[in-house]
Amino acid sequence: MNTNAILVINCGSSSVKFSLIKPASGETLLSGLAECLLSTDAKVTIKQQGDKKTYKLPDPFDHQAALSVLVVQLQQLNLVKDISAIGHRVVHGGEKYSQPTLITTEVEQAISQLAKLAPLHNPANLIGIKACQAAFDCLPQVAVFDTAFHQSMPEKAYMYGLPYSLYKEHGIRRYGFHGTSHYFVANQAAKQLNKPLAQCNLISAHLGNGCSVTVIKNGESVDTSMGMTPGEGLIMGTRCGDLDTGIIFHLVDNLGYSISDVDKLVNKESGLVGISDLSNDCRTLENAMLEDNHVQATLALTVFCYRIAKSIASYSASLTQLDGLVFTGGIGENSSWVRTEIVKQLGLLNFSLDEEKNQATRFGASGNIATKNSRACWVIATNEEFVIAEQSAQLLTNLAK
Numbered sequence: 001m002n003t004n005a006i007l008v009i010n011c012g013s014s015s016v017k018f019s020l021i022k023p024a025s026g027e028t029l030l031s032g033l034a035e036c037l038l039s040t041d042a043k044v045t046i047k048q049q050g051d052k053k054t055y056k057l058p059d060p061f062d063h064q065a066a067l068s069v070l071v072v073q074l075q076q077l078n079l080v081k082d083i084s085a086i087g088h089r090v091v092h093g094g095e096k097y098s099q100p101t102l103i104t105t106e107v108e109q110a111i112s113q114l115a116k117l118a119p120l121h122n123p124a125n126l127i128g129i130k131a132c133q134a135a136f137d138c139l140p141q142v143a144v145f146d147t148a149f150h151q152s153m154p155e156k157a158y159m160y161g162l163p164y165s166l167y168k169e170h171g172i173r174r175y176g177f178h179g180t181s182h183y184f185v186a187n188q189a190a191k192q193l194n195k196p197l198a199q200c201n202l203i204s205a206h207l208g209n210g211c212s213v214t215v216i217k218n219g220e221s222v223d224t225s226m227g228m229t230p231g232e233g234l235i236m237g238t239r240c241g242d243l244d245t246g247i248i249f250h251l252v253d254n255l256g257y258s259i260s261d262v263d264k265l266v267n268k269e270s271g272l273v274g275i276s277d278l279s280n281d282c283r284t285l286e287n288a289m290l291e292d293n294h295v296q297a298t299l300a301l302t303v304f305c306y307r308i309a310k311s312i313a314s315y316s317a318s319l320t321q322l323d324g325l326v327f328t329g330g331i332g333e334n335s336s337w338v339r340t341e342i343v344k345q346l347g348l349l350n351f352s353l354d355e356e357k358n359q360a361t362r363f364g365a366s367g368n369i370a371t372k373n374s375r376a377c378w379v380i381a382t383n384e385e386f387v388i389a390e391q392s393a394q395l396l397t398n399l400a401k
């Protein structure tokens, strides 16, 4: 199988991120983003070798229109011949998919059925798959699932304290997300440790607009903070994370909320934006805290960091050894303030930061920011697209054998 380059597609409800990656070298030949889809503002931006161009999309302003623009550009740049497959990020693979999978009609049906567990994500991923089938009809398509890395979690980590029948009959259990990112940074940390991933014990914190912490034992995910949906666990940009279920009954029974109001509240109006009443964006909150002494921005960031530190500390229960902690995601890679605030609460686990290294490791820089006497603490820029390209290429090579 010639796996020259893989076109990686990450399709959201109103956006498509794409990258054309050579898995052997990791080189990105082209990348871009289609955004504001299904509105008249729909546009696609394509970057190639330092050149960046934006195109307005024609009616019907949808995913198919975005991919048509991409195909024309790929043709003009003479890159279509280099593409050997399309790798799709698919958010929910349930218990069925723990590995990258060649997309067939049966797999599409399974992704569609799993939409009941990921109603915001899987339908959008399917739109991307269908649009790519129409645009690149003779190329194989591979699904790489965000839940797959966490399928190694033991029962004790994935069961809720609910009746067993809800798990058995309806799949209500913890699945975890951001798996591709946690897997990538764990591999990079293993390289830093100069030992195989299977011998590494790590805790990784993916902190972006969505946030999750994963504990990795002997190279495998054994617990993670997100659950059946990405709503569980940490405080995030707009999601509240863990919540006393009694609050939902109180909102509905006594405060006039409907179920869809609660859904909007916990997923779109809570977390950093909810507490700060200002923004879900960490940069905005840091500026407001440091420059204007904004009380609610300070509170939002303080609660955010405490919850992360508590989560990291709780995962020491899953391990007998710990090689180090990894920060990744937009906040984890860039906010030295957030990293300081988290790590200063982890002294009992023998973590302490070298502040000079911490301040210097931002904007794409990677490295160990811990003091000499501390356990390792790395900042690692995540690269989910590369994992999707690499795993798609690997699957196709294996299938061709």
Ligand code: AMP
Pocket (backbone or CB within 6 Å): 207, 208, 209, 210, 237, 280, 281, 282, 283, 284, 286, 329, 330, 331, 334, 335
């Ligand atoms: P992601 O979802 O991984 O793209 O991360 C988005 C989050 O990263 C947003 O909250 C941003 O404010 C945050 N972020 C990006 N750059 C910085 C920065 N330089 N300092 C602090 N937070 C940042």
